[in-house]
Amino acid sequence: MYPERAVDPELFDWPSTQPLLKGSLCNDCDNVAFPAASRCSRCSSGAQTSMNLSSAGTLWSWTKQNFPPASPPFPPATGDVPFSPFLLGYIELAGEVRVQAKLFYPDGQTPEIGQSMQLVFKPLYVTEDDTQVIGYGFEPKEHQ
């Protein structure tokens, strides 16, 4: 077992007993930002409060990445872990914000806009110093 860490500690805490995406709430206009912002992109206010985002939402749009993104920054394919296409999209968290996220579906299942989704955390890659990096994503609720 490798030690584990979040892909970016600004996005979520890892390891954690109840990991959630971290955003911010504007004290002046109630806008929710992800990742957490120091200034509101809606009203430019500097008064922001940290908040955890909802772990459930609906699929707003999706696509599939069929070719490997350039490395870096994308982790290069290795002998034992070749590139495999992955799904991604935007999840609408009601009353909060739409977040970009990886999507995890059972093989052969096509995403459907509007379906209920649940936050999950999955291994992304292992660093050269043997640390397991964890990323975030969403999976369909009925999958659970």
Next chain:
Amino acid sequence: MQQDVAIVGLGIHPFGRTANRTGLQQCAVAVNHALANAGVAWRDIQFAFGGSTDAGNADTLVSELGLTGLPFMNVANGCATGGSALAAACNTIRAGAADIGLVCGFDKHPRGAFKVDPAEWGLGNWYGEEGFALTTQFFALKIQRYMHDHGISEETLGRVAEKAFRNGALNPNAWRRQPISLDEIMKSKMVNEPLRKNMFCSPSEGAVALIVCRAEDAHRYTKKPVFVSSCVMRTRRFGTFEVFSPSMGIEGQKTVTEDAAHVAFEQAGIGPNDIDIAQLQDTESGAEVMHMAENGFCAHGEQEKLLREGHTEISGKLPVNTDGGCIANGEPIGASGLRQVHELCLQLREDAGQRQVPRKLQTGYAQVYGAPGVAGVTIVTR
């Protein structure tokens, strides 16, 4: 309508791949064509705006063209580089600071998808580690939702690409000069669902140069001046869905293209129904479909019928991307926006050869879109 600036010289270096010329050298070729086209010498040019993303500093062109001492401002606005350069040149002339100037854009990109450093776009490295640092994904995600909301079919995406290659085949400066059948397009490799390989433009090379001057002087340089009615550039407002967005607001907001279009029409004092020919950013088929509506040329969803009926063909009511657009010319970022304006000028001058629209054109409209949510619109008249 303010018509105080005229485009009097046109120059282009063929788009595609030119192994033996740097991007700067390609731009020098385009500038020399534009100078000859306007009948002026390099020493007559009083100022210049230009730029590229991957091919060097535009002001270095003075080494190729002559060290005359003119002020030469570099512009770096991604896909809006050409539009921003033209807008700056128009303002220079309107301010009375100069009578005649050069606007140029060029680029030379390596093969494959654009390589993106998240830090350059104000994003953490995690964005790339998750696999999100790709412009192609954005276009796929935006059209996927658009098709869901407005009933656009995959076949309509195919028709846009089919038209682009058909028009490109008529354009001696285009990169892709072979028509590709709708069937072949629909069977090409899936890149990012629902967008296939033959629906995308690819990074390429090329250069465009325009000579602009005070409208009242235009006839000194050409019998066929084209006048700039408006030239605007805008950045995104809150709530829009743009390239490289880890999140977006839920409440609706006009897109940056809609904002730029609105201001451009207002400044020109005309509306979408007054436009005779358009050049719309077609990074891929979906973008052209969505931009038809965002620029005001149809209602959302109407594109399905318009494409089927040939509305945007060279022979149609509103020809769109008559030179083959980005899909047939490829995308040299710094040159694309000016390529659009160059094509409008050729068409308004009735100098577009085999792809000339077979009726009298009075007005033209060009729109560019790019990361991280910028749009430029230029309206020209003759």
